[in-house]
Amino acid sequence: GLDVEMSVTNNFDEYYMAEPLKKEILEGNIDESLINEKVRNILRLMERLHMLSGKRARGYYNIPKHQEEALAIARESIVLLKNENKRLPLCEDKIKKLLVIGENANKIHSNGGGSAEIKALYEISPLMGLKKRLGGNTEVIYVNGYYVEPKMEENDANWQETSLEDALLSNRNKEISLETKVIRDLYLKEAVEQAKRVDEVILFGGLNHDYDSEGIDRDDMKLPYDQDRLIQEVLKVNPNTVIVMVAGSPVEMGEWIKNSKAVMWSWYAGMEGGTALAEALFGDINPSGKLPVTFPNQLNDCPAHLIGEYPGGKKVSYLEGIQVGYRYYDTHQMDTQFCFGYGLSYTEFAYKNLSIIANENEDVSITVSVETTNIGCVEGSEILQLYIASKNASVERPLKELKEFQKVLLKPNETKEVIFTLDRKAFGFYDVNTKQFKAESGRYEICIGSSSKDIRLQKIIELNNTYYY
Incomplete structure (x- = not known):
């Protein structure tokens, strides 16, 4: 406790x-x-x-080693969501004028405090990262694209306590003034006109800490500040526009994602996030992040909303039971925007030779090996994900559950063997009747995949005994 x-x-x-x-x-x-x-x-x-x-x-505080680690973490976190016709990476030699659109391109997210935000000594924004990366041979033009109303002034009281009450709601739910509507129209018009006259466009959208914050639920999953309209209008005049979302939680993309060719996702990546994004956009690094959550198509696809328990009152029932997160979407075979564990690369990987050696003496010891090969033209990392599906459980279980994962770096045409070791806990669940964890005898399917919905190899094994722990 x-x-x-x-x-x-x-x-x-x-x-x-x-x-x-x-x-x-x-x-x-x-x-x-x-x-x-x-x-x-x-x-x-x-x-x-x-x-x-x-x-x-x-x-030590903010020494070069820390900055290097911050950059390494930011690089690993970037998720490539869409890359139609290999739109990315961009080729700098072909870009004389680059247009960067969106407040999130030039916004610092680590200038706060408290448990949901950090206060860094510095933060490289995406715009600064791009300017650093491109140097002087490319003209980088920046426009806001969308307008964010100034925040209400905070008083001298405990800012964190205030944030838990009504300050954030006040900033979010302010009625949009005529002045704001006029400014947004002007910003949108400027972005569209500029997008017609440049070699490449990168549009940065997403959320900020008015929406990704502690103590306050979001009202919906839609992009704020009329961003959907901005993205649609820019894509009309420049269909090759690269979309980059910066946010800490899923957003709806249904209004424009089918018309986009490339979409990249960045979390609030800290001091060196902008450096890492620039490297990923221009192919200095190969994106290798995977989504740790499911991105539903719309708010009403989320289990709490679908079941009807949100927002609830004094009592909320968790009717999804054990089907939490991706387990619910997979078990109910729901269509999603992007599934759990999803993430593309600038290369491709093949899986083969799944082998399982099971040993049951006093405990369960199962060795799972699989080979993966980089079948593309550039170096890249793949995260192999091991899921287990109980085929004849005595109680309700999810369709499958993630139990292990490993990340491997592969050069073109290189093959590596990845080995997973599983014990009784990998097959177990909490038995509410005996009030202890157990792995029961029966058939289980070992699944190896690139995401929860992209299972490449699978094999059935059988546990002959039931184990308690």
Whole structure:
């Protein structure tokens, strides 16, 4: 359970683990040994961090190694969602004028604080990353494209507490003024006119921390600030426009994605995110990220909305049960915008020679090996995903579940063997009747794929015994 209760208000004595917990202990409803256990957990962590001895290492802050790690992480996180006719990577030798559209091209996302945002010493925006990458041989033209109304002024009170109440809602739900509509029309017209006169266009859209934030649910999955209209109009005059989404959660793309040739996804990638994006767009690196969540086509495809439990009231029932996330979409065979584990590359990979060696003595030990080959022309990394499907479970189980994954870097025509080792936990579930985890005997399908819906190889194995843990 919870060892430390950390909220954002200053009424500390009223926290659940303050006076209310003390009262329960004094009345004998909670054993004091539970408190001792929590204190031991906290002291143990403090000891590991050398906080009790006073000899805590000073550490380092924003040294070159940290910046290199930030760049490496940003590179790994980029997801290529669409690349029709190999539209990407771009060729800089053919670009004399590059148009960059969208506030997210020039926006810094790590200038906040609190648990949902960080405050970095610097952040390379996508626009700065492109200018750094292209140097002086390409003219980079920037236009806003869409207009974001200025935020309401925050008062001197606890900004994080305020954010949990109504500040973000006020910024989101302001009625769009006539002035804002006029500015948006002007910005859109400027972007469309510029898009007709350049060699390449990259349009950066997505969300910001007015929408991706703690304590506040989004009302929908639509792009704010009239971005859908901007993207559609730009694609009409320049169908080769590359779309880059910067966001921390899925957005609906149905109004324009069929007309786009290339779509790249970037999360809030930190200090070096703009550097990494520029490298990916021009092929200095090969995108290798995979989606850690499902991107539904629309809000009403999300299980909570589909079932009808959102937004709920004082009581919300989790009627999806164990079918959480991708498990729901896969089990119910729902069409999605992009499935869990999805992500393209500038090369292609072939899978072959799936082999499974099962050993059941006192425990389950299963070795799964598979070979993957880079059958394209450039170096790239592939994430092989291992899913397990229970074929005759005694209780409801998802269609399949991700149990292991490995990332391998391959040169063109190179083949590598990838080995997974599975124990009883890979096949287990929590039995509500016996109140313990178990892996029951029966048939299981081992699936190897590039995403939850792109299974390349599979084999059936059988567990002869039931194991508890």
